[in-house]
Each structure stands twice: as C-alpha cells, then as structure tokens.
Amino acid sequence: MKARYQYRIYPTLEQQTQLAKLFGCCRVVWNDALAHCIELYKSGEKKLSNSQLQKQFITQAKKTANREWLKEVSNIPLQQSLNDLEQAYQNFFKSCKGKRKGQKIRPPKFKKRNAKQSARFRIGGFKLDRDKISLAKIGNLKIIWSRSLPSQPSSVTVIKDAANRYFLSFVVEVNQQLLPESPSRVGIDLGVKTFAVLSSGQKIDAPKPLKQKIKRLRKLNRNLSRKQQGSKRYEKARARKAKLYARMKDTRKDFLHKLSTRIIIENQVIVLEDLNVSGMVKNRKLSKAISDSVREWTCLNCETTHDRDGNAASNILLAGGLSESLNGRGGACKTSVKEAASKEASTRLEKPVQLSIFDILQ
Known part of the structure; x- marks a missing residue:
C-alpha cells in the first residue's frame, strides 16, 4: 500500500530562488497547456x-x-505538471459520466502565484542518501526527519504553502499491519457545540482555533485591506494572515488525527451517522436552529433525564447492531456493518436508522 510521508525543509536563500523559478516554470507550463485545451474545447476540436x-x-x-527560461530548471517536474493536468481532466470526465464516486469534480483551473506551489520529482530527479536529500538543479536540502522512511520513495514533491513554509512529501510503499482485536464497540454522534459524543457517554470538545483567534484574524484583515494590492507591504500582510490560517489548520489536523487514531485503536466496530453537517451549517437560518436546539429531554414515562447527544450515540450504535442481526435472519435493513479493514479496526455505518427511546422500549 502506498502512503505519503511529509517533512519540513529549510532551503537557503539561493535554494529559495531556485525553487521559485521551478514553481514558476511548472505553473506557466500548466497554465499554457490548460488555456490551449480550453480554446480547443470552445472551438469544438479534440483535446491534444x-x-x-x-x-x-x-x-x-x-x-x-x-519561454527559453524553461531550460533553467529540471525537465522532470515540467513533465509531471502536464501529467497532473491529464489526470485532472480524466477525473473530471469520469465524474461527469458518473464513473467516479463521490462529489462532482470541477474542471482544472489556472494556478495562481500566491497560492500553494508544488513540483514533483520522480526517480532520476532526486537522490536520497542516508539523511540527505538532493533535488536536480536545486542541491542538498536541510530536512527535519521527524520519523524514518519505511522504504525507498518512488517520488518526492516539494511544496511551498501560502505561509511561505517548505515541505517535502514522499510516496513510499508500506506494509499493512494488523491491530490487535478489541471487544469494544462505539457509536459516535457528531455535534455542533460538542464535536462528538460517544455511546460510552464521553463528550469530546473541539479546540476551535478560529474562535480563539478571531480577534487577531479581524485585525489582520483590516490591516490587509488598507494595503495596495501588489505592493511589498501587501505581500507582508498577506503572509501574516496566511501564517495564522496555517496554525489554525495544523491545530485542527493534529486534533483530528490524534482522536481518530485513539478511537480506531480502542474499538473493533465504529458506527457513525451519515449527516451532511457542513451543508446544513451553510444555511444561516438552519445553522442557528442546529446550534439552539434542546440538548436534554425528560422521558414522560420514567421521568429520566437524557442527554440528547449521548442518547443519539447509543441509538446509532444500537442501529448498527440491530441491522447486523436483522440481516443475519434475512430481514430487510437500511444499514450495513462491515468487518474492520486489515489495517484499521474500524467500520463506517452508511445511513443508520435513528431509533427513539420509545422504539427501544417496544
């Protein structure tokens, strides 16, 4: 199985200049080819x-x-840039024809100078020797090895994000490792005020980095709006804003990876509700209704107070077990529970049946 390993690098000023040329050449080749393809489609001609x-x-x-300055950089990333364009068009056409699962994919778009930049080297364009990495026409890069590579990489992508940070992303082959079996099962209810509630009763709060830094973000937005676009001061203000967004993104990513890893290791079966929360919150009126709904309720029969999210998590877990038993007897069910994959001890329940407490008592 292929996996990506990403590391932070710190190029020198001279190497930053060389990388800027490389990113610019890859971006120009992509944009030139994309503009030509768009003209061909508009005129009704076949794509090259x-x-x-x-x-x-x-x-x-x-x-x-x-375009004679294209000779100053390695030819391999330029070829890979057009290979990516070809793959992007194939994914777009398959999505239009319904041959690709998931959301509809938009056609390729032009690359911008101030957005994320990347260039990919395949074997022959880079050399990995112990703890050193060398890229063609770039030289040896200072890299922070936060963990060792499991095998020899087949390709490496050098990345510069909007916050002017540099990374190397390696594609390597990894062996699947089986996790020890666990008797635990858990249902998870995703919430708005609380990030998630487990059927065990545990509530997990999100770090909410945007809420913590909202004042800082507003100040940076006001500062950026006063600058003339294209000036050096505008670029400095844009970089400060991008760094703030990068820190918030890293906080969210760290929280999600640690939480998902812990839940996968501790449980053999994981049942999730299939709700489009992001789409629901986009509606302002609906998002307010979701945030202000009742969080607790009292049963009219036993007069027991129930937590709404905790009860929902228990119902989701029960729906998973109920669908599995009904399916075993040949009964019809709207849900499906699968055995855990060979690498991770977790499953996902597609569109579980929501059961109320009255349905359970019956």
Whole structure:
C-alpha cells in the first residue's frame, strides 16, 4: 500500500530562488497547456494527447524567446505538471459520466502565484542518501526527519504553502499491519457545540482555533485591506494572515488525527451517522436552529433525564447492531456493518436508522 510521508525543509536563500523559478516554470507550463485545451474545447476540436502537450509546451516552448527560461530548471517536474493536468481532466470526465464516486469534480483551473506551489520529482530527479536529500538543479536540502522512511520513495514533491513554509512529501510503499482485536464497540454522534459524543457517554470538545483567534484574524484583515494590492507591504500582510490560517489548520489536523487514531485503536466496530453537517451549517437560518436546539429531554414515562447527544450515540450504535442481526435472519435493513479493514479496526455505518427511546422500549 502506498502512503505519503511529509517533512519540513529549510532551503537557503539561493535554494529559495531556485525553487521559485521551478514553481514558476511548472505553473506557466500548466497554465499554457490548460488555456490551449480550453480554446480547443470552445472551438469544438479534440483535446491534444499528453505527449502532444509535452512536445508543444515543453520541448518546442524552450526554443522560443518567451519561454527559453524553461531550460533553467529540471525537465522532470515540467513533465509531471502536464501529467497532473491529464489526470485532472480524466477525473473530471469520469465524474461527469458518473464513473467516479463521490462529489462532482470541477474542471482544472489556472494556478495562481500566491497560492500553494508544488513540483514533483520522480526517480532520476532526486537522490536520497542516508539523511540527505538532493533535488536536480536545486542541491542538498536541510530536512527535519521527524520519523524514518519505511522504504525507498518512488517520488518526492516539494511544496511551498501560502505561509511561505517548505515541505517535502514522499510516496513510499508500506506494509499493512494488523491491530490487535478489541471487544469494544462505539457509536459516535457528531455535534455542533460538542464535536462528538460517544455511546460510552464521553463528550469530546473541539479546540476551535478560529474562535480563539478571531480577534487577531479581524485585525489582520483590516490591516490587509488598507494595503495596495501588489505592493511589498501587501505581500507582508498577506503572509501574516496566511501564517495564522496555517496554525489554525495544523491545530485542527493534529486534533483530528490524534482522536481518530485513539478511537480506531480502542474499538473493533465504529458506527457513525451519515449527516451532511457542513451543508446544513451553510444555511444561516438552519445553522442557528442546529446550534439552539434542546440538548436534554425528560422521558414522560420514567421521568429520566437524557442527554440528547449521548442518547443519539447509543441509538446509532444500537442501529448498527440491530441491522447486523436483522440481516443475519434475512430481514430487510437500511444499514450495513462491515468487518474492520486489515489495517484499521474500524467500520463506517452508511445511513443508520435513528431509533427513539420509545422504539427501544417496544
């Protein structure tokens, strides 16, 4: 199985200049080929093949006065940039025809200078020697090895995010490792005020980095709005805002990875509700109704007070077990519970049946 390992790097000023040229060349090759493909589609002509695009926008473009500076960088990332464009179009066409699962994919779009930049090297464009990494026409990079690579990488992508941080992302082959079996089962109810409530009664609060830094973000937005777009002061203000967003993103990612890993290790079966919470919250009126709904309720028969989220988590877990037993007797059910995958001891319940306390008592 293939996996990605990402590490932070610290290029020198000279290497930053070389990387800026590399990112710019990859971006120009992508945008030139994309603009040509869009013109062909508008005129009703057939799109060129990947080999034809590489010949026209890399090999022949280097011989022109407007694109002769493409020779200053390695040819491998330029080829990979057009390979990515070809893959993006294939994914878009498959999505339009219904051959690709998931949400509809939009067509490829032009790359911007101030957005995330990347360039991919395949074997032959990089050299890994113990703790050193060397890229073609870039040289040796200072890299922080937070963990060791499990195998020799097949490709490496150098990344610069909007906060001007540099990373190396390796693609490696990893062996699947079986986790020890656990007798525990858990149902999870995703909430708004509380991030999640487990059927065991445990409530998990989200770090909410945006709420904590909302004043700082508003100040940076006001400061950025006063700057003239394209000036050096505008770029400095934009970088400060991007760094704040990067810290918030890292906080969310760290929280989600640690929580999901802990739940997977501790439980053999995990049952989740299939709700489009992000789509529900986009509606302002609906989002207010979700946030202000009643969190506790009292049973009219036994006069027991129940926590709404905790009861929902128990119902979700019960729905998973009930569907499994009904399916075993040949009965019809709207849910399905699968055995845990070989690598992770977790499952996902698609569209579980929501049962109330009255249904359970009957």
